[in-house]
Amino acid sequence: MEIFAVRCPWFVAGPLLGLLVVTLLWSINKPLGALGGYVDTVHWIERPSGAPSWRMLFLLGIVIGGALSALAAGAIQPTFAYGSFTSSIGTTLAREGTILAAAGVLIGYGARLGGGCTSGHGMCGTAMGSPASLVATMTFMGTAVVAANLLAVWIGAAS
């Protein structure tokens, strides 16, 4: 469908995401956050204990929802190409894989230590008025803006 092939405007997507936070709160009285799915999955692999948790299913749901969004826009076309990352940083598959995996370790370790990620702290925790979430969000937003700009300067100088 054509409507799903163009980028959803922020004033539609934002309130929709906010309503999903509240839907989860109203249905099961739990705060929304993607990181929990990773934490529970790691625990589950280390000590398999029956059925997967709701947070693991939430993470699985994001994968399925992503697939549905691609199908609604047209089709799923698997590719290792990753926007301008492929031409600027990850110029070979080995480089792409190594750098993304290393960045992933920073994301996983950092979010776990910091108690949450962009959805858990940035959206849900901030909306609930948690001071820890506000501090975490300002910290990772500020750090990411600085890091992205330094990276852009570095890539520009190297090329």
Next chain:
Amino acid sequence: MKVAGLLVGMGFGFVLGWSQLTDYDVIRNMLLLRDFDVFLMMGSAVVTAAIAARILRAAGARSLVGGSPIAWSVSRPTRDHVYGSVLFGVGWAISGTCPGPVAAQLGRGQLAALFTLAGIFAGVALHGYLERSTEGTAAPSRKFEVTGMGPGL
């Protein structure tokens, strides 16, 4: 509880994909302050959730599953919130993605997500390993909340 988690996750992944938060360059342009749509989107999500959640709580609503009164707890910031978020911010800037959107990337057939996902799982596992290995030797271990809203979730 599990069905609710799965369905809300599906909605979440769909909106992330539709709004192209799964694109490296959308996140890159946001962080380079060239495109403010993602900031506006996050802001409007926060405002919507903040208002709707308070209406639910004030109305004395109960959860549809379990029937418990809608409530949440908040937590005070600690040093770890800052240290962890600095590391997280660097990883976010390099990869152009974070724990939610990267899962939606995989669903959309963006296979680069496989590398990032492997790294995130490894990072979470590493944290657990280091936490266990320092238990008893350093300060008493703390329970880390996952979403910034207090333990026991």
